[in-house]
Amino acid sequence: MEAKFWMEKENMGGEIVDALVVVLRTRGCRWGWRSGCTMCGYLWDALPNAGGEDVIRQMRNVVGTLSRSRRPGVVKIFTSGSFLDDLEVPPEARSEIFSMLSDAGVERVVVESRPEYVVEGSLEPMHDVGLEVEVALGLESSNDLVRERCINKGFTFAAYKRAAGLLREAGLRVRTYLLLKPPLLTEKEALEDVFSSAGDSAPLSDVISINPMNIQKGTVVEMLWKEGRYRTPWLWTLVEALRTIYSRLPPGVKVVSHPTGGGSRRGVHNCGRCDRAVLDAVRTFSLHGNVEVLDAVLDGREVSCTCLDSWRDQLHADRLLGVPTDVERWRDRLW
Numbered sequence: 001m002e003a004k005f006w007m008e009k010e011n012m013g014g015e016i017v018d019a020l021v022v023v024l025r026t027r028g029c030r031w032g033w034r035s036g037c038t039m040c041g042y043l044w045d046a047l048p049n050a051g052g053e054d055v056i057r058q059m060r061n062v063v064g065t066l067s068r069s070r071r072p073g074v075v076k077i078f079t080s081g082s083f084l085d086d087l088e089v090p091p092e093a094r095s096e097i098f099s100m101l102s103d104a105g106v107e108r109v110v111v112e113s114r115p116e117y118v119v120e121g122s123l124e125p126m127h128d129v130g131l132e133v134e135v136a137l138g139l140e141s142s143n144d145l146v147r148e149r150c151i152n153k154g155f156t157f158a159a160y161k162r163a164a165g166l167l168r169e170a171g172l173r174v175r176t177y178l179l180l181k182p183p184l185l186t187e188k189e190a191l192e193d194v195f196s197s198a199g200d201s202a203p204l205s206d207v208i209s210i211n212p213m214n215i216q217k218g219t220v221v222e223m224l225w226k227e228g229r230y231r232t233p234w235l236w237t238l239v240e241a242l243r244t245i246y247s248r249l250p251p252g253v254k255v256v257s258h259p260t261g262g263g264s265r266r267g268v269h270n271c272g273r274c275d276r277a278v279l280d281a282v283r284t285f286s287l288h289g290n291v292e293v294l295d296a297v298l299d300g301r302e303v304s305c306t307c308l309d310s311w312r313d314q315l316h317a318d319r320l321l322g323v324p325t326d327v328e329r330w331r332d333r334l335w
Contacts (some may be wrong), residue, residue, distance in 0.1 A: 001025050001050070001054060001114055002058060002061065002233075003022050003024045003025060003048060003057070003058040003059065003061070003062050004022070005020060005021060005022045005023065005062045005065075006021050007020055007021070007070075007072065008021060009016040009287055010073070010074045010289065011254075011287055011289065012064060012107070013071075014311070016287065016288075017072070017074060017107075018033040018070060018072045018073060018074075018255040019073070019074040019075070019076060020066070020072035020074070020075045020076070020079065021075075021078070022059065022062050022075065022076065022077050023060075023075045023078045023079075024058050024059065024077060024078070024079045025045070025046070025047050025050055025054070025058060025080070025090055026046065026047065026050050026055060026079040026080050026081065026088045027042050027047060027049070027050045027051075027080070027081075027087065027091060028042070028046025028047075028048065028080040028081055028088070029042065029043060029045055029046075029081025029085075029088075029114075030081060030082070030085055030087060030088070031081070031114060031115060031154050032046075032080070032081060034154075035152060035154060036152065036225065037151050037152055037154075037183075037214060038150065038151055038152050038183055038219060038220035038221055039151065039179070039182070039183065039216065039219055039220070039221040040216065040219065041217050041218050041219045041222075042080045042081075042142075042216070043080060044218055045080060045154075046080040046081075046219065046305055051090070052089070052090035052093035053196070054316050055089055055090075055091075055093045055097070056093050056096050056097065058098050059077075059096075059100060060100065061255030062120075063101070063104055064102055066104060067168065069164040071104060071105045071106070072104070072106060073107045073108065074106070074107065074108045074109070074110065075101055075106050075109045076109075076110040076112060077097070077109065077110065077111045077112075078112060078113065079115070080099070081112055081123040082112060082113040082114045082117045083111035083112055083113070084113035084117035084118060084123075084135070084284050085113070085114070085117045085121040086122070090123070091121075091124075091269055093127075093324075094122075094148075098126065098127060098129040098131060098133075100211035101130050101131060102129050102130040106118075106131060106191055107131070107132060108131065108132040108133070108134060108173075109131050109132075109133055109134070109136075110133075110134045110136060110175065111133070111134075111135055111136065112135070112136045112137075112138065113135055113136070113137065113163075114137075114138065114154075114155065114164065115135060115156060115159040115160050115163035115164075116159065116163075117173060117308075118135065118162075118163035118166055118167060119166075120136075120166070120170075123166070123167070123170050123172070124325055126170070126172060132173065132208070133172045133173065134172065134173035134174070134175050134206065135167050135172055135173070135174060135175070136174075136175040136177055136204075136209070137160055137163060137164060137174065137175070137176055137177065137179045138153070138175070139157070139160045139176050139178060139197065139201055140153055140161055140177065140178060140179035140182065140197075141178065141179060141182060141193055141194075141197050142157050142160075142196060142197040142200035142201060143155055143157075143193060143196070143197065144157055144186070145200070146182055148192055149182050149184070149185075150182040150184045150185060151179065151182050157200070160176075160201070161204060161284075164201075164204035164205070165175070165204060169203065173207070174204055174205050174206055174207075175206065175207040175208045175209055176201045176204070176205040176207070176208050176209065176210075177196050177209050177211050178197050178198060178201070178208060178209070178210050178270070179194075179211055179213065180194050180210050180211060180213060180233050180237065180238060180241060181212065181213050181232065181233040181237070182213070182235055182309030183213075183220065183221050183224055183230055183324075184324060185324060186319075186324045187231075187233065187234065187237055187311075187314055187315055187318050187324075188267065188318050188319060189318070189324075190233060190237065190316050191240060192236060192243060194210065194241050194245070195244060197254065198210075198236070198245040198248070198249070199248060200303070201247055202248075202250060202253050203250070205253055206248055206252070206253065206254070207253070207254045207255075208249070208253065208254070208255045208256075209255075209256050209257065210236050210238065210241055210242060210245070210247065210255065210256070210257040211257070211258075211260075212232065212233045212237075212257070212259050212267065212268035213232050213233060214232065214259070214260045214266055214267040214268070215232060215261075215267075215270070220255065222225065225266075229324065230266055230324060231324070232265075232266065232267055232269065233266055233268050233275075234268070234269070234270055234311045234314065235262070235269060235270045235275060235278040235279065235282070236270060236278070236307075236308060236311040237268075237297065237311070238257060238259070238268055238282060238296055239278065239281070239282065239294050239298050242255060242257055242282065242294055243291055243294040243298070244287060245291075246294075246333050247291075253301065253330055254289065256285075256286040257282055257286055258276075258283075258286060259279065259282065262275070262279045262282075263276065263279055270305065270307045270311070271305065271307035271310070273307070273308075274303050274305035277297070277302065277303045278297055278303055281293045281294060281297045281302065281303070282294075283295070283332065309324075
């Protein structure tokens with residue numbers, strides 16, 4: 001039972017630094033065991049009997065691999081659920097992990113949590129540890145109807161606002177996750193939803209992370225996808241989302257995207273010919289905040305591909321059909 005980890009780059013205060021990403025094996029998301037979100041399959045990687053000592057040992061082993069010459073400025077900790085859930089990561093384990101990272105010279109740590117676990121008691125281990133702490137909240141959408149009927153998230157927008165406000169009052173940073181193209185939404189509806197969700201969450205966010213849907217095994221979304229009733233978002237949709245949101249955000253709030261499975265049939269993708277170039281533009285924008293790279297992609301200066309017209313046709317077809325569908329797949333089956 002070992003944690004997965006790797007290094008990547010992160011922009012911290014305008015400086016590009018090394019970021020250590022750690023995926024801890026825990027007992028899993030409590031909401032997932034009760035009901036679960038329509039797109040989440042992380043519960044299949046959970047270890048139901050994992051306890052606090054297991055989590056501490058995993059993190060200690062990861063920190064032990066770091067060389068003195070390459071200490072990460074940022075550490076991102078992911079679990080199968082919520083880092084602030086006492087049943088998943090006990091308070092003593094959180095305190096030990098923060099002390100461990102502080103001793104290692106880390107400057108910022110990013111963790112994830114559902115809003116219900118953001119309470120004053122859970123925030124205590126984050127104070128006076130010599131670390132800048134950022135808590136990521138998986139809002140997905142600010143529309144309660146979309147979040148409950150399409151995602152089955154299990155909390156309200158009001159609950160998110162309460163948690164984000166409490167984090168801000170405690171002097172902690174807030175990262176808000178927004179899901180690009182929840183199931184049952186058309187491509188056009190998905191764009192409109194992420195635009196409004198970014199506007200609603202920006203006042204309480206330091207970073208807004210746009211997470212395009214990736215299809216995980218054993219989920220409701222996978223079932224819809226296999227039946228041709230869902231297509232993951234186009235990369236063109238992601239580019240349009242990022243550059244429009246960027247233009248509307250107040251000063252000091254960043255928008256980024258780190259697509260999982262980008263370029264694959266189960267992840268955000270275009271036709272296959274232009275995917276790598278568009279994904280490179282998204283990564284460059286997310287790291288440096290240079291929106292011109294997105295403009296150059298969407299207006300054809302950097303990437304010229306006929307599937308841009310296919311994407312525009314999809315937006316038009318969605319409006320005519322009124323329901324989400326994988327037009328390409330049905331076209332290939334019929335013709």
